[in-house]
Amino acid sequence: MYAITIPEPGGPEALLWGEAPDPVPGEGEVLVEVAASAVNRADILQRQGFYDPPPGASPHPGLECSGRIAALGPGVSGWSVGDEVCALLAGGGYAEKVAVPAGQLLPRPQGLGLKQTAALPEVVCTVWSNIFMIAHLRPGETLLVHGGSSGIGTMAIQLAKAFGAKVAVTAGTKEKLERCAELGADILVNYREQDFVEEVRKATDGAGADVILDNMGAQYLDRNVQALAVNGRLAIIGMQGGVQAELNILNLLTKRAAINATSLRARPLGEKAAIVAAVREHVWPLIDAGHVRPIVDREIPMSDAAAAHRVVEESGHIGKVLLVAP
């Protein structure tokens, strides 16, 4: 098969399209013939040499894909050759074929094209596991999503609205904030011009956000805690603003607040399968019904993954950038 390889870490030009051994599905795995994959921030870190695949994972980048099942490994039931699926991956999506644990497969939702479906698994599983399974966002509560126009952000807005929450977002341009509003965001904060702590307090009668989904890590830690409501929950999923920060614990104590941080890729197979099962039960019906949809910025041929990485690194996108297999 052909796949993207990274012989040496570096800039986007480090991504090379070339021949690679075909993956062989092991016990409990299926072989998927890939229709499309999508770019995630973590792929950029992997390309730069800062985020190696976990032990046993494919060396090729790509944390999600869509495609058709081409073969079943031993011990797989409930899926058939030819099924149209999308999959959460620990790697290997930037390739013509990938082996996937059956517990990480989801059926192609009704009404969506197979390629588009590649934009779903990583963002839906990350948003569902953090906002709903860990932070337990409830109807009527306020969610603050940093990077509202990102792949993650566009899904977080839609899901939180579908479950009856009020949504605040940060973004760096007026155009991106407008797109967030179209998706349902109620409170819009331009992080380049406004203070999100102040804006969220103003919009919630001083209460603050019940749940915050954070991509910035260290840079926003103290201000995120300031922006939380009493009994608030901060879910950290990214480190775009660094990894080391100081925190005034008093702010956390007085608010009886909680901080969680997770990485989906490194979670054990059983935990990923439980997240995927919960997503299939709670989120897939909303996608089937057209209430929640993948936001696709553009499609780029997989062989030109370098161009796709440039777009994402420059934040020139809204939603997801798809990589379409030949």
Ligand SMILES: NC(=O)c1ccc[n+]([C@@H]2O[C@H](COP(=O)([O-])OP(=O)(O)OC[C@H]3O[C@@H](n4cnc5c(N)ncnc54)[C@H](OP(=O)(O)O)[C@@H]3O)[C@@H](O)[C@H]2O)c1
């Ligand atoms: N832990 C996990 O399991 C997990 C899984 C998936 C993703 N993630 C993380 O989730 C984040 C989003 O992922 P993605 O793939 O959706 O990324 P993406 O589409 O590339 O988006 C990155 C976002 O960061 C925003 N941003 C940059 N500087 C900011 C600032 N100072 N304040 C607020 N927002 C700022 C950008 O906003 P503008 O474009 O408006 O500047 C953009 O929306 C990344 O940090 C990624 O690593 C974590």
